[in-house]
Structure formats: structure tokens, C-alpha cells
Amino acid sequence: MDLRTIKTFQTIARLGSFQKAAEELKYVQSTVTMQIQKLESDLGVKLFERGKKIYLTEAGRLFHEKADLLLRDLDYVQNTMKQWLHGETGKVRIGAIEPMAIFRLPSILLPFNHKYPKVQLSIQIDNTQNLTKMIKEGELDLAICNTPNLDHTTLFEPLFIEEVSLLVPKEHPLSEKEQVELSDFKGERLLLSGFVCNYRISLEKSLVEAGVSPDIQLEVNSMSALKEYVQVGFGIAVVPDVMVKNPPPGTEIKKISDLKIGVTTGILRKINTVTNGTAVENLIRLIKTHF
Amino acid sequence: MDLRTIKTFQTIARLGSFQKAAEELKYVQSTVTMQIQKLESDLGVKLFERGKKIYLTEAGRLFHEKADLLLRDLDYVQNTMKQWLHGETGKVRIGAIEPMAIFRLPSILLPFNHKYPKVQLSIQIDNTQNLTKMIKEGELDLAICNTPNLDHTTLFEPLFIEEVSLLVPKEHPLSEKEQVELSDFKGERLLLSGFVCNYRISLEKSLVEAGVSPDIQLEVNSMSALKEYVQVGFGIAVVPDVMVKNPPPGTEIKKISDLKIGVTTGILRKINTVTNGTAVENLIRLIKTHF
DNA sequence: TTGATCATTCATTAAAAATGAATTGTTTTA
DNA sequence: TAAAACAATTCATTTTTAATGAATGATCAA
DSSP: OOHHHHHHHHHHHHHTOHHHHHHHHTOOHHHHHHHHHHHHHHHTSOOEEOSSSOEEOHHHHHHHHHHHHHHHHHHHHHHHHHHHHTTSSEEEEEEEOHHIIIIIHHHHHHHHHHHOTTEEEEEEEOOHHHHHHHHHHTSOSEEEEEOOOOOTTEEEEEEEEEOEEEEEETTSGGGGSSEEOGGGGTTOEEEEESSOOHHHHHHHHHHHHTTOOOEEEEEESOHHHHHHHHHTTSOEEEEEGGGGSSOOTTEEEEEETTOOOOEEEEEEEETTOGGGOHHHHHHHHHHHHTO | OOHHHHHHHHHHHHHTOHHHHHHHHTOOHHHHHHHHHHHHHHHTSOOEEOSSSOEEOHHHHHHHHHHHHHHHHHHHHHHHHHHHHTTSSEEEEEEEOHHIIIIIHHHHHHHHHHHOTTEEEEEEEOOHHHHHHHHHHTSOSEEEEEOOOOOTTEEEEEEEEEOEEEEEETTSGGGGSSSBOGGGGTTOEEEEESSOOHHHHHHHHHHHHTTOOOEEEEEESOHHHHHHHHHTTSOEEEEEGGGGSSOOTTEEEEOBTTOOOOEEEEEEEETTOGGGOHHHHHHHHHHHHTO
């Protein structure tokens, strides 16, 4: 069944004449005849009763009704794709590391959503390593994460460098000090995010360099969760500043004077996806303006 | 946009491979490639990202979703037409004269409706003349009416002959008699159905032959209405027996001993509409078994 | 019955889709 | 890092399908 044939059918039904339909659709009459004959044989039913005037058969009327569905769908699909070209519709699958997803993305995505209400947004929170994998697999359109292990299929554009600080419970001895040093970590129970990432690697390296080997008590794969553990006195943790702008009650932030690790955060995406679509491009542009 | 191409697209999306799709759809690989290329250029967007593994682009995912609609509707349309072939769906436009529509059709249509609940029924009540016109115009699939003026485009199959009787108000002098004769009509106020039909023509002819020229006081184009007029004493009326099986309160039925008109009722339809469809055929068969 | 109006038929042409062989590009593995 | 393996693409060719135009057939109205 050809969609053009269905259009022809609907035109005939509307105009009540093969000839007029042929004129309107810029066909020769015989073409119309043959299209309908083919359609009829495809469907196995006669659609028109022929005479000088033509009438829809019962089957014809039925088909007329239902075929409308098809043409409307076709219109809808074509329209959708056109809208998509202008970035007005579609779905953007965003991957983000937790601090980004929780503390920065909401205010970035809100205006985007207002401007393009038909663009669906999907947010996947995970660590940089997994996000990178998902980007490579094509499961995400863009990821906001830390510097990944680059390869030739991906592109990473840094956005900003995230500072980190120490989060300590109020009753902890270190909470007395204005600033802390890496050497203060000696013997402390350190809580870490539960996956290997650049930030964690740098931290551990810095600690080793400072001659400190802290006691790693607990790993959790959520920074938000980590804060709760600090709060109840489980230990101390190094977390991105953005996550502790408002430190949880019973905890305090300390700058680490001699820790020089900055965690680079940026946009990761596949190379060569010029066809990512305007929606993704628009979003990336918007994100960049925020930093 | 070709529907087969869309099917190919969906298959690729499902199997994640041009090659596998080609196998499943019994194409050569290159065909699949070219179909998709055409589709992409038609839509103006890239649908897949190519590599050893292929991925849907954002546009591809969007199209995937929307195109599903199209294919589902296509299925639906094709199914509907298949059902129609078995008389299980469709719409039957029935025309009927009033006595038929009110007193006989309901009990005929009920079992039909139970057996074929998806077949829509439409009933148009009118006189034989108009029904005939509608049949010729293709506005009805079948009509149950009196013998029409036949022509070569229509076919009339008689079902039964309707007897007529006289309906009189109880307080009327004629209600005393067991039977009436045409001569009794002399000077009576006769009520008639308001359109020219075989039954009315025969009646008037019979009256003239009996030397009676009754006083025609009122015409209504509804037999049901006619009964009401008789009931309130407006006059007397000759009506089909079926309409007065239960004469309205305050009225009585009298056989007219010397009136020999029988009103033939039958099925009228267009000749050559072999393609009327199973539903119509089924209904006609059912109607015939009732008489 | 004739002429006018449409739809249909059919041989021909034109266009589009499918094929198969060769090629390019990517990933895997040796 | 080369090469084998795999998958998509290109392109010339064939096949299929659709469109055309002229002739024919059917129906209606005068």
C-alpha cells in the first residue's frame, strides 16, 4: 500500500471523480484508475462503484474513514521531524555526575524547558566512567562529567574547575581550625565516594605525597549520601564545594590549604555527531553560557 | 515516504544492524542502505550514526517513536478491511418505510447486532419514493419499501404483502359494524399519509371505482402521527395492519371487505453491487428468513 | 440516437527500486 | 601494528513498478 495512492483515494472520495482528482494531483486520468485498481487488488475489495458518477462502496467508505488516520499520522510524523530540525521537539538524554545533576542542572534546564516545552529531557546520574561508556554506546546525547579518558570518538569541552573542601562533623577536633592541611588527615576516618574518578585519584595521590595514609572507612556511590554519613559522625569527607554551599546541620566546611586539586567538569559527547540535532546544540550552547 | 521503507527502518532499529534487517526482510544489504538514504534525504535528517555498530540519532529515535504510530495504524486499517471481508465490521445504511422501521426492523436487527456488534447500523425512515432515489444515489445500501418504479439500476425483491385495515375512533358510527365496505367511506373525513405511494394510489383508485370520493381532510407524513389524529377523532384512516396490532386506546380496527389492495413490501437495492460487502449480504439474508 | 463526459485498457516510456560486485571503513585479533 | 573479519556504502546493471497518451468503452442527458 502506497501512501500516495491513499492520498489519491481520499482526493477521489472528496471530489467524487477520478478525473478531478487526477487534475488536482497532476496525474493523467489513467494513472488514477490504475492506482485505485492496484489499491483495490491489494486490499481485496472494490472501493468504488463505477458509472458516470462514482460512488464509494461500503468498503470504500470504511477505508475512507480509516485511511484518514494514516494520512494524519503521516502529517504528524513529517511535522514532528520538521519541528525537530528547529530544535522544537525531540528528546535529549543527558548524563551528569551527581553534584552537577543536583546543584547546577536544575537551574540550567529550567529556562531551556520553558523555551522548548516539547523537548523531553532525560537525566541519568552516574559517575564519569560510566557516563563515558554510555556516551560511547550512544545511550546519551551529552554528559556533564569530569575529564574522562579521552579517545578519538569523544570530545570533552571543559566548563569550569570545581574546588573541593573538607566536610567535618561539628564535634570533630578539626572543626576548631580555620583551615586544614593534608597532614591533618593522618589517622582520620576518611569517607569516599564509592567509585574511582579523577577527583578521587588526585586526592589519594596528594595524600600519599603528603605522607598521609588515611583510614578509608566507607565508600558510597552518592555524594549526597556521603554528607549524611559525615553528619552522623562516621568520619570526614572531601567533597566538591558546590555540594556544601549549605553544609548540613552539624557539619562544617574547611578549606584544605595545601590541596591543589581542582576537578575539571565539562561537556562530553561523541565526535562526528553533527546530526545530534538542534535541541542538543541549543542545550549545549545554553550550558556554556552558564560558566 | 514509502511504508516499506519505514518498515525497514523499524527493523533496523530493532535489530541494530542494516545487515540483519536485510536478512529478515529478504533484501540485499545495499537495498537497505539505499532505502535509508532515501528516507533520510526525504526527511532531511540523518537517522542513524554509522560505524561498525550503528546508533539511532536523536532524530532517528524520534522518528522511530512516531513511525510506530503509522505502522500500527496501517495494521489497523488492513485488519479492518480483512474483518470487513468477513462481514464483521463496516456500516450498513438501511432505508425503511415507517411501518417497517417501527414495527418489524427492531426485532430483525437485534440478533444481527448481537452477532456482528462491530457493524454499525444506520436507519433512515422515509417514503418509498425518496428511498428509491437514495438507493440510486448510493446513499443507502438497502431499502425496505413498497414496490418502486423499477429501472435497470435497481433490484426489488418482494418480501410480503401488507394488508391494510380501517382505523376508526370508538365513538364513530362505523365502529358499530363488524366489517366495513368501501361504500361506507362516503362522506367520511379520510386522513392520509402525506406522500404519494403505491398504497395510497391503489386506495384512491379503489375508492373511485367504488363510486366514493371521500373528503380528504388531512395529510401527515407519518403513520404514527396519523394514528394520533384518528384517536382524537379527526377522521378515519386506512393503515397497514402491522401498525395497528395494538390499536391506540379509543380506536378500533375494521377489515374492509371489498378492498383488495395489498401493499407489497420488499428489499430494494442497486444492481451490480456484488461488492456491497458481506455485512449487507448477511443482513439481507437475515431479513429474508423473517418472512 | 448522438454527443459529451468519464473511466478503462493497453502498449510505450519513464522512473524507481533491487541487485551484485567491488570498495571503504571500522573493529577485533593475532 | 598489521591483517582478518565484519558491516555499511557505492555504483553500474537489471528488474520492477509507475506514469503516460492514445484509443476504447460505458453512461447520461438532450
